[in-house]
Each structure stands twice: as C-alpha cells, then as structure tokens.
Amino acid sequence: MMDPAVARIESTIEQAVRRGDFDDLPGAGEPLDLPDSHDPDWWINQRLAGGEIDREALLPVVVLLRKEYERREQTLAALPHESAAREYAADFTERVHQDRRAHPLQRMLAPTWDPDEAAQRWRELRAAPPQPEPAVQDPPVAASRLRRRWWRFGRRG
Numbered sequence: 001m002m003d004p005a006v007a008r009i010e011s012t013i014e015q016a017v018r019r020g021d022f023d024d025l026p027g028a029g030e031p032l033d034l035p036d037s038h039d040p041d042w043w044i045n046q047r048l049a050g051g052e053i054d055r056e057a058l059l060p061v062v063v064l065l066r067k068e069y070e071r072r073e074q075t076l077a078a079l080p081h082e083s084a085a086r087e088y089a090a091d092f093t094e095r096v097h098q099d100r101r102a103h104p105l106q107r108m109l110a111p112t113w114d115p116d117e118a119a120q121r122w123r124e125l126r127a128a129p130p131q132p133e134p135a136v137q138d139p140p141v142a143a144s145r146l147r148r149r150w151w152r153f154g155r156r157g
Helices: 004-019 042-049 061-070 072-078 082-102 115-127 141-146
Strands: none
Touching (some): 072 115, 082 115
C-alpha cells in the first residue's frame, strides 16, 4: 500500500507530464555528463571544477593561519592606527591558541604574534617610503619545460 502523500505527489507529477510542463526544460534530450565510475563526492568536485567554491576555505585552520601570518605586512599596512595593529595581533594569537587547543596533536603549528612586535612593525611600515610593486616576469621557457606532469611522478624517463 502506497503512502497517500507519495501517491498525491506522483499523481501531480504525472499530470504535469501530460500537460507538457517538462517538455521545454534546458538540456532536455541531451545525455547526462556522468562519470565512468561511482564517485560519492561528485557534487563537490563538480562545484570545485566550476569555481563555485573557494578552494582555500577547504584548507585546515592551521594552514589558513600560516597563510594569514605570511600576509601580515600587507594587513598591518592597511590598519589605520597602532592600537588596531595591537588588537589584530592579539586576535590572531588567540585564534592560533584556539586551534592548538582544538588539535593538540597536530604537527604543523602556526606562529604566534606579539602585539608589541606588531605595533613596532606598524610604526616601521608607516615611517618607510612606499615601495613600488615589483614587475612580474614571465618564467623562462626552459623552466616551463622542466615541469613534470602529475601522472609522470614516480616514473622514470
């Protein structure tokens, strides 16, 4: 015996098919782009390939903290005053300590940042004349030929 709710839904779908409500849908009659083997993560891989998801958001917190630490000079340069630099460094260090408490056995650690050191660096950045952006140079042709394809790793030749 069929559940009354399911029967009502199927009846509604059948009526819509008879009326032709599904006839002009985009992609109608085109083959589905299905992988050759079953991939339980097909939907996330499809979104990653389409650029719908920020790949950096999938990284572990410790990696994101290390990347943020590497960009600390740019962050400091954008802050309006010394107390903001101190607050930012204190907040960053607190997030590092939270990550360490949440994952006590992880091998990779993000560095902490002393607020006094951040304030000193902020003053140095304010006193220094602005540096011109370095020109981006194309890599030499020989270097691009040295790159190995991912499927050749571990193979000789």
